[in-house]
Structure formats: C-alpha cells, structure tokens
Amino acid sequence: MTQFLDARTSQNASLANSIAIPILLLNTPQLFGQIGLLTAGAGPNLRVQFKGTVSVQLPLALAGITITVVRGTLPTGPVIYSATSTFGLSVLAPQVITFSGNDFNPPLLPQLTYSAYVSSNLLGTVRVGPENFDGFVVSD
DSSP: OOEEEEEEEEEEEOSTTOOOEEOOSTTOOEEEEEEEEEOTTOOSSOEEEEEEEEEEEOOSSOEEEEEEEEESSSTTSOEEEEEEEEEOTTOOSOEEEEEEEEEESOOOOSEEEEEEEEEESSTTOEEEEEEEEEEEEEEO
C-alpha cells in the first residue's frame, strides 16, 4: 500500500505582478522555488511528484524560457525535469508557465531537496509573479 511521507510548498510570490525580478544573465538559472521532503519511515519505491508556476514579462522579441528542476540545492545537481517554451514577437502580456514532473526511485536520504530554476535566452525578461513550487513524496 502506498504511504504518504511528506509535502512542502515554496511560495515566492502569490499574486500577479507582485514582484519585478529581472533575469540579468542569459541562460543562467535563477532559483524561484526550493522544497525539502522528509523521507522518515519510507519503504521501497520512493516517488516524488512536483509542480509549479512561474510568470514572466518578456521583451518585444522572440524569447525562450527554460524551467529546470534539479535534485539538490545547486543548479548543477541532477536534472529531474527541464522544459523550454518559446514565445513570439506578438506576446505583450505576462506569460504564466506551469509544469509538473516526477522523480521515480530517488536515493533514500533523510531529506530529498528539489530546486526549481528559470532562465531566459533574452535580456529584458522580468519575473513578475506568481511563482510557486510544491511537491510530495510517497513510498510503497
């Protein structure tokens, strides 16, 4: 039987247009969420599910926004999820990007940490909110 172990939320910005954090370096990940999931009492077959939202205002040019989730606290950790969305020249309103992913059979550690990053291939991209990242861990 599946056993629920832990759930956490990282809520950086709750409302639309509540922050204005420019992405200043091209293709350089910026942390927008981090969760630490406790695994005490875990059985075999750990499974982590996560989801998140990040909103960006783009400059008037073709832009690619990449979301990356890693296991650990550094952007160089093992990549668990990565996706890039490309937006055209006609996009004027802030873009809300949502994602969900899984990590099957991660190592059994007392705590599994996951970090969510956003990057852009174009200067002038601004994180405007909302931003959140949450997840939970279960085992058999």
